[in-house]
Amino acid sequence: MQRRLLVAGNWKMHGDKAFTTQFIADFVQEFGGEQRSFDALICTPAPYLSHASDAVSAQSAGIAIGAQNVSPHEKGAYTGEISLPMLSDLGCEYVLLGHSERRELYGETDSHVAEKFAACLSAEPSIVPVLCIGESLAEREAGHTENVVERQINAVLTKVGIDGFKGAVIAYEPVWAIGTGKTASPEQAQQVHAFIRGLLAEHDLSIAENIQLLYGGSVKPANAEELFSQKDIDGGLIGGASLQVESFVGICKAAQKLV
Numbered sequence: 001m002q003r004r005l006l007v008a009g010n011w012k013m014h015g016d017k018a019f020t021t022q023f024i025a026d027f028v029q030e031f032g033g034e035q036r037s038f039d040a041l042i043c044t045p046a047p048y049l050s051h052a053s054d055a056v057s058a059q060s061a062g063i064a065i066g067a068q069n070v071s072p073h074e075k076g077a078y079t080g081e082i083s084l085p086m087l088s089d090l091g092c093e094y095v096l097l098g099h100s101e102r103r104e105l106y107g108e109t110d111s112h113v114a115e116k117f118a119a120c121l122s123a124e125p126s127i128v129p130v131l132c133i134g135e136s137l138a139e140r141e142a143g144h145t146e147n148v149v150e151r152q153i154n155a156v157l158t159k160v161g162i163d164g165f166k167g168a169v170i171a172y173e174p175v176w177a178i179g180t181g182k183t184a185s186p187e188q189a190q191q192v193h194a195f196i197r198g199l200l201a202e203h204d205l206s207i208a209e210n211i212q213l214l215y216g217g218s219v220k221p222a223n224a225e226e227l228f229s230q231k232d233i234d235g236g237l238i239g240g241a242s243l244q245v246e247s248f249v250g251i252c253k254a255a256q257k258l259v
């Protein structure tokens, strides 16, 4: 099964308009006319989504734009929240859901994340949910990695059923590897990715085989090729290394090489 690789940058709370314009221009400089065998996505802070999608269109950059969070509600009295129709209006095609920083720092529970996932599917036009899951160091050390990712996936499965995963993306990000410089070894990552695909396959083989499973946690140009060449790893969700266009491009080159 040949799945397309997805290289996704998560800028978190970094960047400004000038950075966004320059990043996209530099990316185009590298990959502009080239036939690409991978998909590129940048998840900018919400205030720059519109600027990013305008810059991508103006330069025909071929980069998708994603948000880092969304409200499950379509509209209403939810001060400070951003809805799915608003994201679509700004040119967003993807949204990260349940990133570990949202879960840890903002108290997002499995059921909040499942609600948001369901809302993505019923939005018109729909937005691709990128479901972020992963265990903490304590959970890994206690041997609970599989239980944790299974629980996180089951919360969504119960809400939307297996069909909800058609066209969705899952990012496995061990919390202990995020922003720490400690990457899961390709074997560790592959093992969990195979487990996740297996879980989905119990419900629907074709959805399991087609879904893009990203790895996230200290991905850099130096380790991207080895990670992405694992059988069940279909690209990466890149934090720190997506804040310099050179390293993001370096990771994209690793993806380009692999097909």
Ligand code: PGA
Pocket (backbone or CB within 6 Å): 010, 173, 177, 178, 179, 180, 181, 216, 217, 218, 219, 237, 238, 239, 240, 241
């Ligand atoms: P990192 O972050 O690449 O800086 O480890 C990944 C993420 O949080 O998505």
